[in-house]
Amino acid sequence: xxxxDMIRPYGDTSGDGKMQLSFSLPVPADAWGKEAARxxxxxxxxxxxxxxxxxxxxxxxxxxxxxxxxxxxxxxxxIKVKVVETPVMDMDATDAYITENIGRKxxxxxxxxxxxxxxxxxxxxxxxxGYNHRFGLERYQMFNAINMGAQVPSEELLRRxxxxxxxxxxxxxxxxxxxxHIDNLTKLIELAEAExxxxxxxxxxxGPRISHELxxxxxxxxxxxxxxxxxxxxxxxxxxxAEKQIKK
Amino acid sequence: xxxLDIDLKMKERARDAAANIAGSFDWLFGGYSSLAIERTVLRxxxxxxxxxxxxxxxxxxxxxxxxIGGMGKGAAIPVANAMLAKKMDVMEVAxxxxxxxxxxxxxxxxxxxxxxxxxxTLADKMLSHIRAQRDTRKAMFAKYGPRRVPAIYVxxxxxxxxxxxxxxxxxxxxxxxxxxxIRSTAQSLLDYVxxxxxxxxxxxTYATQENFRIMRAALDEASEQQQRYISLTNYxxxxxxxxxxxxxxxxxxxxxxxxxxxxxxxxxxxxxxxLLDQYFSRMINAFAGIEIQTGEDNYLTTxxxxxxxxxxxxxxxxxxxxxxxxxVKPEKMxxxxxxxxxxxxxxxxxxxxxxxxxTRELFPxxxxxxxxxxxxxxxxxxxxxxxxxxxxxxxxxxxxxxxLLGMMTxxxxxxxLVDRSLAIENAQYIFKAVKNLGDNLSLVPDSFVNxxxxxxxxxxVEFLEKVASEGLFxxxxxxxxxxxxxxxxxxxxxxxxxxxxxxxxxxFLDKMKKELGL
Numbered sequence: 001x002x003x004x005d006m007i008r009p010y011g012d013t014s015g016d017g018k019m020q021l022s023f024s025l026p027v028p029a030d031a032w033g034k035e036a037a038r039x040x041x042x043x044x045x046x047x048x049x050x051x052x053x054x055x056x057x058x059x060x061x062x063x064x065x066x067x068x069x070x071x072x073x074x075x076x077x078x079i080k081v082k083v084v085e086t087p088v089m090d091m092d093a094t095d096a097y098i099t100e101n102i103g104r105k106x107x108x109x110x111x112x113x114x115x116x117x118x119x120x121x122x123x124x125x126x127x128x129x130g131y132n133h134r135f136g137l138e139r140y141q142m143f144n145a146i147n148m149g150a151q152v153p154s155e156e157l158l159r160r161x162x163x164x165x166x167x168x169x170x171x172x173x174x175x176x177x178x179x180x181h182i183d184n185l186t187k188l189i190e191l192a193e194a195e196x197x198x199x200x201x202x203x204x205x206x207g208p209r210i211s212h213e214l215x216x217x218x219x220x221x222x223x224x225x226x227x228x229x230x231x232x233x234x235x236x237x238x239x240x241x242a243e244k245q246i247k248k
Numbered sequence: 249x250x251x252l253d254i255d256l257k258m259k260e261r262a263r264d265a266a267a268n269i270a271g272s273f274d275w276l277f278g279g280y281s282s283l284a285i286e287r288t289v290l291r292x293x294x295x296x297x298x299x300x301x302x303x304x305x306x307x308x309x310x311x312x313x314x315x316i317g318g319m320g321k322g323a324a325i326p327v328a329n330a331m332l333a334k335k336m337d338v339m340e341v342a343x344x345x346x347x348x349x350x351x352x353x354x355x356x357x358x359x360x361x362x363x364x365x366x367x368x369t370l371a372d373k374m375l376s377h378i379r380a381q382r383d384t385r386k387a388m389f390a391k392y393g394p395r396r397v398p399a400i401y402v403x404x405x406x407x408x409x410x411x412x413x414x415x416x417x418x419x420x421x422x423x424x425x426x427x428x429x430i431r432s433t434a435q436s437l438l439d440y441v442x443x444x445x446x447x448x449x450x451x452x453t454y455a456t457q458e459n460f461r462i463m464r465a466a467l468d469e470a471s472e473q474q475q476r477y478i479s480l481t482n483y484x485x486x487x488x489x490x491x492x493x494x495x496x497x498x499x500x501x502x503x504x505x506x507x508x509x510x511x512x513x514x515x516x517x518x519x520x521x522x523l524l525d526q527y528f529s530r531m532i533n534a535f536a537g538i539e540i541q542t543g544e545d546n547y548l549t550t551x552x553x554x555x556x557x558x559x560x561x562x563x564x565x566x567x568x569x570x571x572x573x574x575x576v577k578p579e580k581m582x583x584x585x586x587x588x589x590x591x592x593x594x595x596x597x598x599x600x601x602x603x604x605x606x607t608r609e610l611f612p613x614x615x616x617x618x619x620x621x622x623x624x625x626x627x628x629x630x631x632x633x634x635x636x637x638x639x640x641x642x643x644x645x646x647x648x649x650x651x652l653l654g655m656m657t658x659x660x661x662x663x664x665l666v667d668r669s670l671a672i673e674n675a676q677y678i679f680k681a682v683k684n685l686g687d688n689l690s691l692v693p694d695s696f697v698n699x700x701x702x703x704x705x706x707x708x709v710e711f712l713e714k715v716a717s718e719g720l721f722x723x724x725x726x727x728x729x730x731x732x733x734x735x736x737x738x739x740x741x742x743x744x745x746x747x748x749x750x751x752x753x754x755x756f757l758d759k760m761k762k763e764l765g766l
Contacts, residue, residue, distance in 0.1 A: 024664070055673075057418055057422065058418035058422055059415075059418040115432075117515070119550075120623070128731075129731075150515075151437055177661075178407070178450065226626070226627060
């Protein structure tokens with residue numbers, strides 16, 4: 001493959017490698033500090049460095065805005081991503097699909113687990129009202145959707161899932177400081193394995209910093225990040241459960 | 249002058265309905281107390297510190313009293329009784345209970361007058377300290393000049409109080425007027441206040457008295473450097489609402505998030521517990537001269553900001569009435585609302601303007617707390633920054649009291665140093681650019697903005713009158729607020745509510761009520 005086919009940043013000319021950068025350093029906002037910013041970019045492999053913005057932030061910190069060119073590129077053939085591959089259906093189509101292919105209501109138990117108090121994600125997917133013109137799972141005829149809300153201990157979520165004979169568990173994690181979401185999600189999946197629920201139930205996680213790839217790595221069936229809707233999650237559950245039944 | 253043309257009869261009906269609702273809780277405020285209130289009394293009497301396992305001494309004493317069934321008269325009397333009988337000071341009593349050496353139920357009753365004298369002396373000492381803090385704040389504002397309107401409010405949320413102090417000082421140097429230290433995400437459901445300085449937490453760090461002291465000292469230093477009084481705020485909410493209010497009063501916080509109903513609706517805390525705790529905590533805030541802020545923005549992050557705009561108005565009116573019952577003056581009521589309408593909607597700015605003006609119209613003396621776009625903030629930080637500018641435009645144009653600046657990285661992480669700095673730059677530019685624009689503008693009488701504001705007010709009146717006729721608790725149980733069902737006897741902290749016995753005594757409640765003219 002010729003270098004022409006490689007992917008490079010595009011500023012205003014093909015292959016110019018120009019990038020916009022913004023960062024702060026614990027340096028003063030003077031010529032010395034600006035040189036520190038330039039050298040940092042240089043050590044990162046940037047060229048044609050233009051530190052165009054310098055703003056003092058107080059307490060010895062300075063904000064730098066810069067444009068610079070990189071010689072780095074990406075080989076398109078090397079790009080591999082994991083995405084949820086099931087097709088996305090709207091509410092009516094999902095209800096019809098479940099009726100036809102499964103023939104019973106599916107039970108979904110959802111929660112923000114452990115320390116996380118931010119229900120905005122789980123509410124967008126589950127609440128009747130939904131988000132951005134897509135109704136939540138509670139509105140679906142063929143889902144029995146149970147939203148346990150915020151700060152639910154993993155043990156309690158699994159207990160409820162067992163009681164309700166759940167088909168799927170939805171976990172939302174919004175707070176990600178110090179990777180707390182990874183710890184929480186790992187705890188849940190380990191408990192599920194210990195309680196032998198892992199293979200009986202679909203485990204799905206979601207949140208602004210969650211990707212499908214991360215979810216798979218943590219042992220979940222799927223992960224939904226920013227821009228996902230109830231339709232994405234609902235379709236995935238319906239199709240995955242139907243496929244599981246066929247395998248049985 | 250930019251001013252709404254509001255139906256005055258509707259305004260009156262709205263207030264009457266809200267006053268009816270808030271006024272129907274005498275039985276609760278006069279007949280019950282909570283474990284959090286009793287822990288607060290102990291803190292104000294001077295009980296502080298924790299056992300080796302981290303259990304705070306106010307919890308140790310209150311739990312002990314509950315175990316021996318000695319809580320009905322409140323925590324103050326049995327502790328003072330032990331002080332007299334054992335010739336100990338209040339900390340020695342708490343520590344002896346903590347070591348298991350003292351059973352407060354087995355001490356013979358001392359002379360009642362002597363018990364009251366002990367309590368009065370300790371209470372007067374603490375109330376003088378709080379009065380002195382209030383006077384210090386007043387003197388600072390007199391020295392450096394009043395807070396700007398809208399005030400620039402930013403958060404720090406590193407999870408480490410020492411790191412927070414550095415970032416707060418940086419923000420102050422750039423123009424911040426109010427600094428909020430975000431709490432660790434799970435604190436509202438802890439039934440105790442952790443002790444000491446903390447350097448851990450998720451999405452923030454704990455509200456502790458020592459953390460309050462550290463931040464206040466840092467901001468006093470910043471005030472001196474900037475020649476501007478920098479206010480400090482935290483959150484008197486959750487299961488320890490009045491304890492946190494007391495800590496804030498002692499350490500001179502200047503504002504305190506202190507909503508009457510937020511805990512019930514959004515944290516599933518028992519309704520009786522929440523109303524009782526807010527009653528006492530707001531009285532502490534009123535006494536200490538602390539400006540309370542309310543959390544109406546939460547209604548809009550869970551529901552549609554146009555359809556449910558009236559729930560914000562209704563909640564503001566209820567928060568106002570409950571605050572009045574605790575002695576909070578209108579100029580210390582930072583009633584809340586938010587800029588949360590979907591930016592894809594045509595004329596979204598006109599809706600926002602109508603809602604913002606309605607709040608100002610209904611509460612002309614209140615330093616209204618205006619919250620930024622969060623729901624439609626996205627990973628596109630450039631667009632979020634622009635939405636922040638539109639929000640700032642309305643804040644200055646309509647004279648909101650406190651502008652909680654939007655961060656362009658709202659949807660991504662707790663703010664970096666740069667994010668906060670750019671938010672302040674954004675606000676300062678807009679505030680300066682449109683400073684007196686509002687004086688030059690007026691609304692067309694039948695314009696959309698006027699109609700919209702009147703419609704929201706009418707919906708709020710209908711809603712409040714319905715709640716007034718049915719009762720607040722039944723309305724909450726049915727899910728009338730924020731589509732969330734909260735039964736009177738459900739939720740967390742219910743077992744911490746108890747009926748007062750004959751002879752119940754809370755020295756602070758009596759003294760503060762008297763001084764506040766309640």
